[in-house]
Amino acid sequence: MSEVMSDAGTSTDTHCPYCALQCGMRLRPNAEAAGGLEIVPRTAFPVNRGALCGKGQTANEVLASGARLTEPLVRRVRGGELTPATWEEALDRIAAGLSRTRARYGPDAVGVFGGGGLTNEKAYTLGKFTRLVLGSSQIDYNGRFCMSSAAAAGTKAFGVDRGLPFPMEDIPRTGCVILVGSNLGDTMPPALRYFTELRENGGTLIVIDPRRTKTAEQADLHLAPRPGTDLALALGMLHLVVAEGRTDEAFIAARTSGWEEARAAAMAHWPELVERITGVPVPELRRAVRMFCEPDAAMVLTARGPEQQAKGTDTVGAWINLCLATGRAGRPLSGYGCLTGQGNGQGGREHGLKADQLPGYRMLADPAAREHVARVWGVDPDVLPAPGRSAYELLDALGRDTPDGVRALLLMASNPVVSAPRAAHVEERMRSLEFLAVCDVVLSESAALADVVLPVTQWAEETGTMTNLEGRVLLRRKAADPPAGCRSDLEVLHALAGRLGWEKGFPTDPEEVFDELRRASAGGKADYSGITYRRIAEEDGVFWPCPEPPSPGATAPSDDPSNDHSATPHPGTPRMFLDRFAPPDGRARFTPVTHRPSAEEPTAEYPVLLTTGRVLAQYQSGAQTRRVARLNAAEPGPFVQLPPRLAERLGAAEGDRLAVISRRGRAVAPARISRDIRPDTVFMPFHWPGEGRANTLTNPALDPTSRMPEFKVCAVRVELAETAPGPETGATTGTT
Template structure:
């Protein structure tokens, strides 16, 4: 019988729901390759109420020593192979490698690439380490590929970005949800219950997706636009809102600015023209407007579909305009929100591993922000470097023998060889580095290229905070001891900082790091100063902003933003005057088909961890190409035939999966696998001018039987 004191309340290590779970010792576990803990329900945690997807249920499998790294590895100069090494010698080699490149080429020749799965404490320490110890501006993270377009659009409109400005519990209480580019039935399955409850309460669900996904099957109305035309679709809906007299004139006058220019831009997008561009019929457009405007409250939620485009910021801005024009923002059970993907995609950028941000969601180019954070760090503000490159631009600069090339890279919790756009090019750039060190749980495809691989602890083996898609700051508690050969990322940064001349300032205790993070964030947009580990445990998480209050009761946190005012200087939300424009790459005679990419239920992100779990691999063993029967007929392809998908950047081969659930002009590939089925060999690195988001979601390809040239 398991003693109650052996049970640890914690959170799933995967997506931004951060579902609550309990870890308990597994009866009869003997150690070694046997996983010694099992997952149990944590029904009282409000986000998932005990529900878990297959990834969450099987998460302890990656704790097994049979699938994870348990000792440092270094590149043997004679054989070129990765071989085991002691921690001291591995750390010495890392310090020497980073210092050597910095001495030869300057501080900005050393780059750091982080991950949206790092805890707030690690993200904070990593940003501080890069800017102080390395003196480099060259830091970004894979969260740039997640919701940066939504963040840019949200900040432009509302003055601050938080994935959801309201709790998920508000979703069933609204009248209509317009869900754009999200297949949450596969990416966040426990969240689907909120949308089921919405419909049970009499509300409606509109899903916008080029495919009829499991999520779209739940919708009252499914709009299937051509990939890359979400911007035109949103503008067409807003045109109809104006034409049909559905604008909330009082709200627009009292709480917004910029409406005349945005209105004029929308009115140039006639419904019939939008139908030709998107493939969504005018009757469907009218039905969507009626459904969205009929109830007193409604929401627009976006995800990677509209965001992962070279016009993603403007696309999200158009959906925000729809909310503002109809008065569906800054009111109870209404608003715009983004379904953040990665476990700590929100907190990961709030506290310093994004190229242009300092802790507390402060901007690195702001003198006051620099002064505040420098004061906490005990350095002069002018000693802090300026903003660096965005994620893809950083990866593209790797190994370049130029004055501004990045010659050494420290990579944490990310696998860009699989997950980055134009992945073969990124792999080539990583191979050209003078020095590469990877800190990871498993030997990922990217780690296999490293000069040094450091095995680090993972979710159940360490304590730290994460911020979920609602802006709820959570605490994951250590439940089990890590293997003897593993150390935490905080311990790694502490040891490297000491070797590089910083004996103080980089504690390895997460509670100590969080206390400093609180001070660094104080007064910022993402103010965590009133949040403590004890409060998080007592309250099932605390919503930011939560400033520390002097002489009174603790600040309650902020579950719902914007009810009184928006976070702009004048308190008004700002319309964005945006217009449709083509995708960076449109189909032509040579590449006549559109490719869009995404996830499947049983795998997560680059698959570095989930591909090591037998149950998940059995459910989703490999990549595939989903295509319409009409396209399959033109190709002479049958179910399961090997198809080659070719873009201007590369070629990927995977079995055909023929389905009427996708448009005839579009193919879909999941992006979880390396090798010949690597979908990101094809994707376009064209960047949004504001968010610097690559255009993952649409590019031109040709499809042929794999024997073709």
């Protein structure tokens, strides 16, 4: 496999291991730097142009041996300690545990749970391993918790989902952006410059968030709706668009369908009703509509705020309806987009980690999709299992003594003990497994529960592709050798497949895996067949869909504009939908939706709303960032942000320990009193385990379409910790 290096091999151009922005960076050998690598700016990469947040600047810290796993660990006695083992013993134990479970209970008693940080090659191989080697339908990944509602809504409306159907560089050139439920200032700081440039160019920014965040402070207009009411807000704006005659009737007639039903649903949400539901005054609603509709171009971008709700698919659908009704989709510098969170949340589901999808964004229930992928894999389509459970439903089934219970789990690159909703319950379920194997770079809280833990290589020690939030397929290059005790996830799956009877079909060379992935994706919605490692390196990434052109003289379907009967490489698709949308008739679909309450509304016992999110210095479950001294110094632990009036009622001062109690458990953390949050709401970040674990509290109520849990709103009460009894939370063990 070829490695594309820079500076005559002395440094390596690669990408940050964290969020879906996938910022470009350069790694330079330096014996005195953490992990032997120094991080320096890579100014030519177009997405971040050299900028890195604190997490990116310190990403090499986790490469250091003191912060990571460097040898396999096994638990030789049930209830005993994890102790070092050889790789052969560890792999043998995993193969035996998985085989024993399959033989006793059947293939679906073995589950697999992946992570949105896995490369495309690993995601593809893990999905293939689950469905062929294990014969199990029970696979999903933590990306289900990330943008699955946006994916479902985008697929309904446009026929295909790609986080952003346009590159980030278009944002400063549009007229107005509505940013819903995203605090980029903390979650993707290098992206904030695009919105600064938007305003410098004369455009406007509307931020919708129940908190006045760093991002909201940059806005021309900040709307602070009650958590769980984003759907009503979008419908109220669409009502005003219709009432004020701001619809684009020509666009609606030429390029959409279903408008009459969607309009009728929106008209039931008049401004005064929406004000009562959301708390957003009618004049602010009218101002937002005017700001959005008056420029020639505008965008709506959503993130976890509106998506992590039990009605997230409908909520995103309402924002898409607003774009379609005003002609703000399928046109230059306009459109709807989702700001993907995890590093490869997009690519993971495109290529096989999601319970219902096969590589290329093919659906597992589609006979033609099964036929295509089975042909690439060299098996009969009937061998492939049916779609399995979604992420939370899979976690909830762990260890259950029922015919459909999942008795053994292979966990890769995820930490559900901290990141899953109703986390104490998920921890209990994981403890009840008959066998648990974990592949990770650190001993996370979830790994600490395992029977076998395998230390695997990290981002700078392996080559592979990632797909960022723009749909740009990137090459993350190997820059250093891993510690002697670590192996790549591809090597792990190859070794396990061999032990389970599959000697071929699971290569360890990532470029060889990618070439197979290209064939498996060919003709699918997420077509990577025209993308190669060399093209990615030469072009700073390639946007999918990028089909491989047919050989000269080949016969191709006449309605496929990519089939030009030449061998000229497809340029990739940085901007989708400019000519037509993905459904067969080329039209986008309106979806009629109406507001409904959250799954859990405040009561006399639980009178306050809790919303959760991230902070600047930590990432996701914190398994890696909590091992970096600089990041811990900036944000050492959990907290409860609450408004002054609530603090006064509680008699709480800054720093006092508060207990936040929901129907699922109790979390305790210091108070941070702030006027930047609604008076009916408290906020907790979700990066920590133990007594401050925010996801002890969150509600696993699922969106009926996307199966995404309702992380972003649940009913709680808040009390001083010393006087606050509450449900048992389930103690968390493992490192912090």
